[in-house]
Amino acid sequence: MTTTFLLVRHAAHDRIGNFLAGRTQDVSLGIEGRKQAQRLAARLERERIDLIYASPRKRTQETAAAIAAVSKIAEVKTADALDEVNFGDWSGKPFEVLNTDPQWRRWNCIRSMVRAPGGETMLDVERRMMEFVEQVLEQNVGGCVVLVSHADVLKAFVCHVLGLSADAWPRFEIAPASISAVAAGDWGAKILSLNENVP
Template identity: 55%
Template structure:
């Protein structure tokens, strides 16, 4: 039986694009991000979502909580498998600082055979996210579920569905508060929408 997974990127924190937040504590939605999350939640109000799951990061939980409130759902279930990439010592660095690091440049050139300083590769991220989503799909046959996570985690899942290498990550965007829709059944999985951005 078909399951629909709405993969939602968290709404924007105050300095999205300014530095690599990674798994830093305390990176929350600012006023603009909260309004963005509210608009997204209102848009999903009639989407008939059965359950919502979220990364442990505050910005994901806050986005998921807004959706849960609008849809009359219980509190989101938090899952470590949906967490941001563990960027280790890179977390909190500006992108100008990162550009001076040869390992950062290699990571962005060949993610299929490179690890972050903390030891996590893009393939590791893809495997943990897919395991979780596959189990979630098996438990929610015939339903629609929402998963609130991070751009690279969503990209990793999309690349698997499309049969692309993880090195294809720069070829498409996953914007803050966007929805990417995947359906799955016994025949496999199919991408329905990509990076559908709330206005």
């Protein structure tokens, strides 16, 4: 049985690109982000969605709720495995501050070997993400499952499917409110599409 995973990055918050939101609790979608979420939902309305899982973060929950409303899905399931990278002490810091930190620069060069201070490595992220995907597949769900998460978490999934190192993360984009598709089953997994942006 084949399951199609639609990997959805949350829509934009007002400070995207200015600070590392991480697991900061109160980051919700901005005005443009809410519009993005509505356009994303309109695009996904033509898909036959069976389940929606989302990270616990407010921005992912809001994005998932917009999709659920048009998909007639009664409940968005929260999955901790889809949570943002635990950036530890870096969470909430402006990028202009982070860019002066040698450890942050190392993180962005060799993520496979660097741990966020008080947080996790990208290999930790990949492990929890793939364990979750395996659990979904074991339920023999089939059909179409939407996973609403964060750029780096979704990139970890894509890198795993493509057999790439975690250090390959800058080689492709996962934009806000984008959709990527992966088909998976007992035979393995393959990328169907990557970073579809909704106009």
